[in-house]
Amino acid sequence: MQPIHLAWVDYAILLAYTGFVIGIGFALRRYLKTSSDYLTSGRSIPAWVTGLAFMAANLGALELVGMAANGAQYGIATAHFYWVGAIPAMIFLAVFMMPFYYGSKARSVPEYLNMRFDYRTRCVNSISFAVMTVFASGISMDALARLLNLLLGWDYNFALLITSAVVLVYVLKGGLTSAIYTEVLQFFMIVLGFAPVVWLGLKDVGGWTTLKERLAQVAQHPAALALNDKTFAPDAWSSAWKPILAGSEHNPMGVNVFAMVFGLGFVLSFGYWCTNFLVVQRAMAAKDMSAARRTPLIATVPKMIFPVLVILPGMLAVALATIPGKLYRLPPVPIAESAYAPAIADLKAATPDTADAAFDKISRDVGLKMDKAKVAAIIKANSLSPVSDPALKAELQDAVGENYYNGVILSLIKRYCPAGLLGLALTALLASFMSGMAGNVTAFNTIWTYDLYQAYIAPKKSDRHYFIVGQATTVVGIVLSIFCAYFASHYSNAMNIIQLVFGFVNAPLFATFLLGMFWARTTATGAFIGLLGGTATSALFHALTLATGDVPGIKGGYIHVVTYFPSEMAQNFWLASFAFSVCFILTLVISLATKRTKSDAELKGLVYSLTPRLKDGEQHFLLRPAVLGVILLIACVILNIIFW
């Protein structure tokens, strides 16, 4: 990819954003006095701010880039991550779980586990979570540095250091509040930075009706764009439910209704939104119980309409690629810099007569699927009159036959943004990377300081002591993230590893919470063994299954392949379903077989049946969480029906 040339106005916008982010950190510094101000925001933030931060904390760039990629690959069914996945889980968190999280005065999710069960579950959860946050932040940094390198031609190391320095300064100065404020800033930046790109894209394609016609063409011949080998019904990219109800053979995701509703809708989403401290922490920072409960509810509103900003661009890109006059193609996978030299040597050695043999050789050099006709054309042109190396490089890149879905959103920004708008859209992208890092670093801080350091290493120190440890942890967290970024930069599949680990940890954890919060009989031993058993099940399931087309290894099946799934997504959904069920059943059975260690009085405020109901009656009828939840759920159902 050619570096994009940025004008002065683009740099000015980028600088303005960075300046404000750092400025917020400094402005908030004078309000920070205790460790709780730094690590939990002293529970003082209004609901609309925590609500937007709740949503934005999850809106890392990996999500922005990834959802557009999925939109291109799978069409509108990607919206299920929002409409089936996120929304019901967020409403459940607000109505049923938040009273326990907030009411128990726990400062973190592992601390709640300690109150409800014992130190063992807390320890397992804090360690796995701390490791995940550092890796997630490292991968975010690596992705950002690569992007700056690719887009602006910045040196990778320089890009890595400068961005981590910015995050370090504002988190160190302003703590969690700073991270939350920045997330709100980022939320508006993303909405206002991406909206014009999407609008221009839609206008370019010719509106919604034309988009649907084009997508019907895509669905019937997905091979033409190297999207899929199969063919589908015309509505496979433009209907959310019909292709999935038709069965896993009839939609590009390769999932059926059960995997979608139980695997994604129930296990994965509830596991993520209800137990992941990174997002739950935002609600815990709210100023009172009703603000805490409104936090996820407020977040559902933008969450419901966000597919327009993040998924639609992917669909627009595939539609554009079918219109010949638009001169757009889905970005091809970039060829590794080191692969060019041997491939170009083979290109030059080849003649039109040996084109077939040369094609195989060049494909092997590049390590990607190549377009045979294009390679033959390059060989022919070169043998007639020698082409220069840089031109050969560009032609070779163009001949790659695999799509680089993660590049879709950037290709659209490049296509539609003149100087000015370009700066705005790129700043939105950078903002999401940086706040992804900051979110993870602040969550890591709290977990390390309260759940590991204070709990096991140095209990009963002064608050000042923990305040300083919290700040030191920020530095350590960022340094560790930099190491993880370098680690990730050596492994192209680091992203896959971390997503896998997320699935391993989160899916069974939700079963632990469900039983712990709603069944007083759940015992500490039951929860601990259930959680370990569930995680082990994930690992085993992964080792025994594989998605069709993948090689055994990091993607699964490394012991023995028992079953094949039509796609990695289907494999993921089923893995989560299994891990959840095993954890649920194990916890249930072992709890019945072991004695309770905590009395009813100790569990008050931690378990549903032992906690006095909150009095919502004093609030206005429409502001009560349960009422709001039902209204939002109905809105979500209507959305599903519109795009049925």
Add this chain to the structure above:
Amino acid sequence: MGLDIRWPIGIMFTLISVLLVIEGALAGPSPKALGMNIDLWWGIVLLVFGVGMLLGAARSGRKKNEGGK
């Protein structure tokens, strides 16, 4: 928390909108943006948003001061 977040949001977007409007006015319509002067128009949208945020922050700040005394 002591700082109303609408201040930084409002100031930042107002600043960015001014940059966009200037760029739009100088550069004119762009063939990339389907022949529209997207910088100018979007700059105006951002300006409205930024000023709205500032007004909101100013109003609630005044209310708080009156309520406190």
